[in-house]
Amino acid sequence: MGHRLYVLFLRLPVMGRILFLAITLIIVFGIMIHLIEPKSFPSIFDGIWWAIITSSTVGYGDFYPATHAGRIVAVALILIGAGVLSAYFVSLAAATVTNQNAYLEGKIAFKGRRHMIIVGWNERSREVINQATHLDEESSIILIDETLSENPYTDKRVHFIKGKPYMDETLLKANIQHAKFALITADQSKNEGEADMYSILTLLAIKGIQQNVYCVIEILKGEQIPNARRAGADEVIQTNKQTSYVMINSLLEKGMSATVLSMLNQLKGGNLTFIPVPSEMIGKTFQSVNSQLLKERKLLIGIKVGEETKLNPPLTLSLNGTEQLLVICD
Structure with a gap:
């Protein structure tokens, strides 16, 4: 049984082992000081509280040993416990820095969704x-x-x-x-x-x-x-x-490249998008649908049927609802 516990202890990460040792030392010394000086430390909890404060070198002074035996225990706790706790906090800081560096260097896996x-x-x-x-x-x-x-x-x-x-x-x-x-x-x-x-x-x-x-x-x-x-x-x-399409348009129509980029730039108000044909507009012509969309500050410039996009189709073209409308909107 003892060997199995020892193996499990060795399998813990370094920080886990140091933390386990620190907690064990605090509990052991807390119980010891309570048994040695029950008047100064009326309960085991008071002893553990004193052990935490002493090993962390805070030293509130609300509990302190009065006998030589108690002071020997305190010295031992300071020499051993403070070292263990310092090692734990140093390991914690090192692990934090290592983890941050690993994050910056792209070694940490992402756990989110819908990204x-x-x-x-x-x-x-x-x-x-x-x-x-x-x-x-x-x-x-x-x-x-x-x-x-x-x-x-x-x-x-x-x-x-x-x-x-x-x-x-x-x-x-x-x-x-x-x-x-x-x-x-x-x-x-x-x-x-x-x-x-x-x-x-x-x-x-x-x-x-x-x-x-x-x-x-x-x-x-x-x-x-x-x-x-x-x-x-x-x-x-x-x-x-x-790119070649933008280039030839710039040659034929000066300034066209800046216009195209402006139309596609979402951050500068450009919003070229597809929307479905509204149900109340099914069966209407391209011209009438365009007129209705203009009232909503949407400019209809074409339709998409399957994989084919038609720009500026005939105004008399009737829409049956299977198309997607190519619009520029706010």
């Missing part, structure tokens, strides 16, 4: 995090990256996980099982083919653990879009094509 996971640290992910933290003050964001040495954000809502995003160990630390969204950005330090390969590999790893996470993936080469779809991407962003 957003962003893979890769770059200017695009930085801007996404900046906008997300301003638009949603409650949700947590998990940043996964293997190149950062520590969390680039002081905001407690941004939790950093250091590691390869396509490894199960890293994704489980990010609590992918309970994530709501995942955004996979392309690593532009690699060539386009390698970047897309790693992005799709990360997508496969995420979907392999949690199929229901809504995954948005950034793809650089158009030929890899079918592979991203097969891997389970819910949405594919082809960065190069989008």
